Amino acid sequence: MNLETIKAEIEANVPGCRLQLVTNASPCAQHSLLLDAEHAVSVATYLRDAAGLRFDFCSNVTGIDWPQREVSEKVKVKKLVDGVETEVDEVKKTIVPGYLEAVYHLFSMELKHGPVTLRMCTQDRETQVHLPSLMYVWRSADLQEREIWDLYGIIFDGHHDLRRLLMWEGFVDHPMRRDYVDPDDFEYEPTAHDDVLRRAQLHAAETGGQ
Amino acid sequence: MSTTTYPTITLSPKPDESEVQLLEVSMGPQHPSTHGVFRMDVTMEGESVVKLKPVFGYLHRNHEKIAEQETYLGSMPYTDRLDYLCSLTNNWGYALAVEKLAGIAVPERAEYLRVIVGEMTRLQNHALLVGFLMQDMGSSGTPLMYAFREREKLLDLFEALTGARMMCNYMRFGGCRVDLPAGWLDQAKKVIAGFPKFLDEYEALLAGNEILMARTQGVGVLSKELAVSAGITGPMLRASGVNYDIRKVDKYSIYDRFSFRVPLGDHGDVYDRYMIRLLEMRETVKILQQAMEQIPEGPIMDPKTKVRNFRPKAGEAYGRIESPKGELGFYLVSDGSPVPYRYRVRPPSLVNLTVLEEMCLGHNVADVVVILGSVDIVLGEVDR
Numbered sequence: 031m032n033l034e035t036i037k038a039e040i041e042a043n044v045p046g047c048r049l050q051l052v053t054n055a056s057p058c059a060q061h062s063l064l065l066d067a068e069h070a071v072s073v074a075t076y077l078r079d080a081a082g083l084r085f086d087f088c089s090n091v092t093g094i095d096w097p098q099r100e101v102s103e104k105v106k107v108k109k110l111v112d113g114v115e116t117e118v119d120e121v122k123k124t125i126v127p128g129y130l131e132a133v134y135h136l137f138s139m140e141l142k143h144g145p146v147t148l149r150m151c152t153q154d155r156e157t158q159v160h161l162p163s164l165m166y167v168w169r170s171a172d173l174q175e176r177e178i179w180d181l182y183g184i185i186f187d188g189h190h191d192l193r194r195l196l197m198w199e200g201f202v203d204h205p206m207r208r209d210y211v212d213p214d215d216f217e218y219e220p221t222a223h224d225d226v227l228r229r230a231q232l233h234a235a236e237t238g239g240q
Numbered sequence: 241m242s243t244t245t246y247p248t249i250t251l252s253p254k255p256d257e258s259e260v261q262l263l264e265v266s267m268g269p270q271h272p273s274t275h276g277v278f279r280m281d282v283t284m285e286g287e288s289v290v291k292l293k294p295v296f297g298y299l300h301r302n303h304e305k306i307a308e309q310e311t312y313l314g315s316m317p318y319t320d321r322l323d324y325l326c327s328l329t330n331n332w333g334y335a336l337a338v339e340k341l342a343g344i345a346v347p348e349r350a351e352y353l354r355v356i357v358g359e360m361t362r363l364q365n366h367a368l369l370v371g372f373l374m375q376d377m378g379s380s381g382t383p384l385m386y387a388f389r390e391r392e393k394l395l396d397l398f399e400a401l402t403g404a405r406m407m408c409n410y411m412r413f414g415g416c417r418v419d420l421p422a423g424w425l426d427q428a429k430k431v432i433a434g435f436p437k438f439l440d441e442y443e444a445l446l447a448g449n450e451i452l453m454a455r456t457q458g459v460g461v462l463s464k465e466l467a468v469s470a471g472i473t474g475p476m477l478r479a480s481g482v483n484y485d486i487r488k489v490d491k492y493s494i495y496d497r498f499s500f501r502v503p504l505g506d507h508g509d510v511y512d513r514y515m516i517r518l519l520e521m522r523e524t525v526k527i528l529q530q531a532m533e534q535i536p537e538g539p540i541m542d543p544k545t546k547v548r549n550f551r552p553k554a555g556e557a558y559g560r561i562e563s564p565k566g567e568l569g570f571y572l573v574s575d576g577s578p579v580p581y582r583y584r585v586r587p588p589s590l591v592n593l594t595v596l597e598e599m600c601l602g603h604n605v606a607d608v609v610v611i612l613g614s615v616d617i618v619l620g621e622v623d624r
Contacts, residue, residue: 055553055554056340056341056342056343056553056557057340057341057343057553058340058341058555058557086468087468087484088471089473089560089569089586090558090569090571092571092584092586094573133571135558135569139468142489147558168469168471169469169471169595170469170471170472170594173590173591173593174590177590181304195296195297196296196302197297198297205305206304206305
């Protein structure tokens with residue numbers, strides 16, 4: 031499947047969608063399509079239902095964390111050196127703001143082709159972390175999107191049950207983020223005994239340890 | 241647009257609590273039928289299930305985070321611990337993904353070795369599953385021990401080849417770690433030649449058993465459409481009648497050289513899932529016999545692949561294999577450093593549990609145990 035033709039076909043059939051081809055430099059050349067959040071559900075539905083595509087099987091859903099990073103590239107700048115205009119190499123530093131990414135790998139069980147990789151990006155890593163949920167297009171995204179919320183903190187709008195999957199209820203951070211710091215007491219987990227122990231301490235304090 | 245209708249996703253209905261008396265039971269995590277540490281919050285009306293919420297994470301150790309702090313090769317022994325019954329196919333899936341990422345070719349003999357150990361893993365996994373499924377149904381002991389007896393023979397072969405029964409750590413990027421020891425192939429041929437006898441015996445013992453049929457037929461039915469939409473893979477998908485086997489679709493490794501059939505079910509119930517495994521074992525025996533006949537001499541490692549300072553170019557790759565439980569995928573993102581920037585395991589066991597609630601609704605609580613048993617999960621992989 032040529033991703034260029036798929037992209038052109040989606041653009042012709044889903045009005046207003048903005049797609050971007052993301053090239054992959056690795057030898058397997060699995061390129062991907064970057065979707066905009068507004069039209070993601072309609073693009074996904076089109077990919078699932080269109081006769082020649084029929085990507086009915088969403089295999090893998092995962093997140094990637096891209097923290098803010100500094101990219102330095104060499105640029106040639108014309109400068110006046112001792113009154114003569116010469117080209118000088120200068121290192122230009124740009125700051126790429128951080129974002130979170132969700133990646134979907136699609137296959138077709140009916141036509142037996144694939145993979146097509148879809149990506150969606152949040153605006154930043156702190157507050158604008160919303161993406162549309164695709165679990166109503168592919169049910170297989172259900173638990174996997176929950177896992178992404180748990181480990182990366184992307185909020186999937188429209189997901190029916192966005193709870194933590196692997197960490198426990200009441201855990202605050204998102205441990206797969208690059209800047210996550212392990213707590214000192216990483217073995218701590220709330221247990222059913224916590225309340226009992228607290229009451230035992232209270233009782234000991236009241237009775238003076240008797 | 242095609243006219244195929246997709247199932248509308250129905251979420252668990254909220255029972256009217258004023259009219260019926262509901263009982264909430266927490267099944268697990270410490271219960272032998274959960275095959276590990278897995279919990280289900282089951283709401284029951286009388287004995288029938290009206291709501292079931294699986295609770296994950298009891299065995300979570302953030303495998304993916306650990307792998308992102310480890311070199312590419314350093315994660316190889318840790319993949320053994322994902323689905324700890326099928327360490328060799330886990331190795332294979334990971335090796336395949338890294339080979340895609342770095343563009344490594346695998347020598348022919350190594351591909352044959354991979355097929356042989358991979359299919360043996362499938363045999364022992366399915367044998368174990370049918371044994372445990374019987375155990376879940378209450379036929380205590382005998383069928384499970386029959387299955388264990390056969391599995392032990394295969395594990396002995398793994399031990400002779402890799403040094404470990406279960407944590408094999410056998411594959412490397414661009415090949416396999418060690419070649420076959422002397423006499424291994426003859427012993428393996430003997431074991432595989434005896435395997436159909438075990439299957440005949442097992443089927444004669446159980447396939448027509450009235451209790452087995454009563455407990456499994458029509459129980460936990462999964463429709464074709466829902467199975468595709470929910471990303472179910474492996475024997476569970478094929479029991480629902482979808483012809484999708486990654487060995488046939490992707491033709492990864494050298495699977496296009498072997499002739500084997502893909503058994504399909506038509507009801508999608510627990511009985512079909514049970515029978516699919518038995519039939520798949522027979523096909524696997526065929527693949528093994530062909531592979532052990534054809535295996536050529538030659539190198540088992542790609543000489544150009546670096547062991548130290550292995551740095552794939554920046555990029556990403558998704559590699560997948562047909563593991564005994566379904567599609568085992570590895571998604572790797574490299575930034576050019578010796579450690580993966582992102583390492584993701586696509587666990588078949590977890591995704592196959594997506595529709596557990598739909599399969600269990602309306603059944604008795606004793607059927608939940610059987611339905612969960614027929615999914616074939618290993619918690620090391622579900623929770624990672």
